Amino acid sequence: MSTPFLAGQLRPALVGVLALAALTGIAYPLSVTGLARAFFPRQAEGSLIRQNGEVVGSALIGQECTDPALFWPRPSATLDTDGKPRPYNAMASGGSNLGPSNPALGNAARTRMEALASLDSETQGSFPVDLVTASGSGLDPHLTPAAALFQVRRVARARGLPEDRVQSLVLRHTEPPQLGFLGAARVNVLKLNLALAELR
Amino acid sequence: MSPAWLQFVLYLLFLLLLSVPMGGFMGRVLEGERTFLHPVLGPLEGGLLRLMGVHDENMGWRSYALAILLFNLIGGLALYTLLKAQALLPLNPDHMGPVATDLAINTAVSFTTNTNWQAYSGETTLSYLAQMAGLAVQNFLSAATGLAVLAALIRGFARRESESLGNAWVDLVRSTVYILLPLSLVFALVMVSQGVVQTLSGAIRTASGQLIAVGPVASQVAIKMLGTNGGGFFNANAAHPFENPTPLSNFLQTLAILLIPAGLCHTFGRLVKDRRQGWALLAAMTLLFLGALAMVSTLEARPNPQLTRVGVLQPAGNMEGKEVRFGVAGTSLFATATTAASCGAVNGMHDSLSPLGGLLPLWLMQLGEVVFGGVGSGLYGMLLFAMVGVFISGLMVGRTPEYLGKKLEAFEMKMVSIAILLPPAIVLVGTAAGVLLPSALSSISNPGPHGFTQVLYAFSSAANNNGSAFAGLNANTPFYNFTLALAMLIGRYGTILPVLALAGSLGRKKITPKGPGTLPTHTPLFVATLVGVVLLVGALTFLPALALGPLAEQLSLR
Known part of the structure; x- marks a missing residue:
């Protein structure tokens, strides 16, 4: 059992939000933008x-x-x-x-x-x-x-x-x-x- | 068969067929088994968990709940900060200023709770960065939250005499990395092929001087549908041709709304090691969905008597607020799916639906969005109703009710009751406040009973974390921004906390072997019971309010 105390959960919460935000909020949309421009340039613009x-x-x-x-x-x-x-x-x-x-x-x-x-x-x-x-x-x-x-x-x-x-x-x-x-x-x-x- | 019905039949066929592999895949991911994506995404999962310092420790329900709350709290604060600071940050080609405080609070709560109620209009309020790195991030994370809470509840049923519900961090990361992210990437590109825009350049100016807003739309549309979030990039949401350009994109987006929720029924069957249980829940959902869809499409195909009187030919049906490329069929299908789930995207203006055609989406939300429902939240909601069904059946024969071998006792039924009754209470109290306070009344834009429906719809949407609106209501006022934010918070966490407490209590119980007196919960009889319970609770709670709004409007329309 992990401790239900705040301290143990604070790091995963902070790092988790930031890392997942970078992944889903920056890397993901930029990849879609790049791929869209490569494969469907007319539609993308x-x-x-x-x-x-x-x-x-x-x-x-x-x-x-x-x-x-x-x-x-x-x-x-x-x-x-x-x-x-x-x-x-x-x-x-x-x-x-x-x-x-x-x-x-x-x-x-x-x-x-x-x-x-x-x-x-x-x-x-x-x-x-x-x-x-x-x-x-x-x-x-x-x-x-x-x-x-x-x-x-x-x-x-x-x-x-x-x-x-x-x-x-x-x-x-x-x-x-x-x-x-x-x-x-x-x-x-x-x-x-x-x-x-x-x-x- | 008319094209409309062909579309509906093919829709359900695709949905049910796709739900099977989807459900199996999600089951493997949540159980930590290897999938075909692990060679590519395994290192990403491992890296994220190491960075977070997580080692898959077992969590009791309290730790699990704390992790979920903390994750959402920090996510919400980050989003609020981004909305306030967008003017100072990059990727703001159309020069949007900071978002007003009450609106920023409302929006942060809205996206963190998977509601995506929008009191702003995207193209005039938000920078690209705020949309991409703010709203879309919470689209992913709030859907992952729903999946994690559902995983914990299923483990409560599946495990015997266990304190552990799994590890919330692992569930959140796996849901995002293996389920939501790859699906969104593929779906976003399919959407671009149909004409959804995806660009970081600012608005386009044509030779005749028309300014056209664009943006990184496809990446956001993909997750807003798959994660049952529903928040549009543009004000008109999926009615905007850049968000939903063709009948095919419309069909696929409607499919994307219910894909994960339907698949989760099979995930459930797999994890509790009795696939028939998942099929029974899916059958109940499908029946309710079909009934609603048949009614909405029939009602919307009828002419508006007001327009008939002045000499308008209406073979196309009620077209106010609808797009020609979708027609009545495509709009009815979308309106039913988006409110059956907790999606809330709209491809036509619900405010202009016919009175009874608008009643059904409203009622689907009020039922608690358990007809497929939101990602995770739909199935945990339906499981609550299944427990009520078992409980009532148990009372009728005088036996202690059991579901999947777990005895349901006083504590469980208390948690179930809180989770089922809290959202309706907020809806009714909120609506009462909205029509009694003089300062709130000025937000209403339509006269008569329809004005009342606008307020009822707003609180039903917020408290059930849907996010669609009768959008004539001016919701960008301090009254609505604050009360609806509160309704969204109570609706979301007032359900999640009892569900996790329930999961903890169920997990500690032993699994009673089946006996001759056990009520089977995979039979047509139980499916009928479940449908009956959902409809009865919904009707008893909301009929008086619905009589004052849409029913009165229908009677007055001539």
Whole structure:
């Protein structure tokens, strides 16, 4: 039996915390950083998309967009440092945290629907849910295919393109569920908009 | 079969299949047997123990408990110091200042107790060094603490007339070196392959001026899932695309939450030399899990009546607070697993779950997180309920209750009762304080019954060391930082101490041979009893509170 006294346990406790901290807090993350850079350099730095040597964004992080001639991402509830709304603030991720019974949830959806309808007078009723609700991260890079197709008419008209060409672009950018059963079909909005700019 | 159910079935299949080798491996490590990792990591273990001056001395329960407490105390103080000093230290590319005192205390307690309640938001508060060498270290050490306490309790059952529960230092070092560290290293790299970032450069600026926070995320995500810690690198936790970028990363992270807890059931069976005992506990956990998962996924797939009324089409289900790449299925699976375990990571905002879809994660925590549960803590929690089950069965037939040949007497049942009833007491008292004190009320962000649920969720999460939140609640106030820190401390050590005392008392007993009157504890009948006891204790304790929150909200929703 060891003594239950403090003195005998103090050394293993102090040395244990320090040594294990060095192992799990320094050696481990630095090894992961090194190995990640060696094997998956693109993912490790943030799956960045570059055009003409400039970083235009990350394939994983959505960007705010209110241009009628581009596809809009989902609403985002992220805030600025002063607490004012600033959608797609990738320095402060977060959701709206509105409860399901909170009237603000219905009001936010209605405001968003009015904004969408004001740019496309033929739109009526039946708005896709992800286009009027905020994501959990506030940085969701995706839309459901329904929400992307919903915007085809507006985008096509604003760009003076035939609707079927824009629609087929959306379909080409629709990713199926991963491995066939994980997640749902989805469209990456940033990649779609970059491809749209190439479309003549 | 719909893709959602295919995902759930494959999830359980993988979990149960992987739990067998995982459990066997952990059993060998805790018993000090050689494993395939010993040629590489053996010298590391030996070196650490020599440095600490430990020679595998036998410890009684008091020494064991003292070692655990001291280890956590020093770990917590080191973390607190680092949070206060981060501005003066390296690896702070985005220039974070020192953390406020009440928040630093709350955070240090939170990570030391395996809770990972986060009253701060990572990307605006903490330096890379504080995340890596502060938080992630406690992710490892608090999980190792859970494993060590469980090992001691299992030895109490397995050993006969013995004062010794093993050596806490050896258990802590072996758990970290052989189990947590290698698994995390592999898992972190798999996560990077899916798109989780791992870099020490500061935020990225795009051509259009968008600033994007990055960091050493993968290394932290790996241990936060495997160690059932749950503390996100970013504020949005596993909803953030850099923490959980694809449906596959989501599936694997959800698997990682329950891998060690499920495996430990087999470790238990192996160490008490009756594998059927481990399978029985695993069966009870799986049944409870399946029930909860089926309900959450069904409820979340339903449209929100408020949105239906204004003309929103909701074939995708309740999408507020959810990510498109996970959808309702991936979010429901994650929400169920994270609250069944003591993980607390979230891949969608629980505050925006439907009223009853949010009730289930809340209730899973309130049951004591024994459905798989936290690393170590889940199984020692479930063993407490098994003892209650045996005790009630014993009362019904008028025999002294026995579990695994150990007679359960007054002292054991006292310890069991304390460990089971203390967390619920803190939850209910804390919630009452949160809704009675005017200064606390201003933290509530949603009106009506949902506001009450936010407070109930916070205390349920803290006292059961979960860490997930109805995050609209403004918890970064002195009231919540201090009361929740207290709740986390009592919830963690108010369970660990009775469990270790119980282990000590059980270890001293002899093992009664099985007789015709012995209640078998590996049968479907006992599994049903165990499920019944867990549900009954949880329902009796919390139904009134749940009626005031989520049930009232559901009735008001139209």
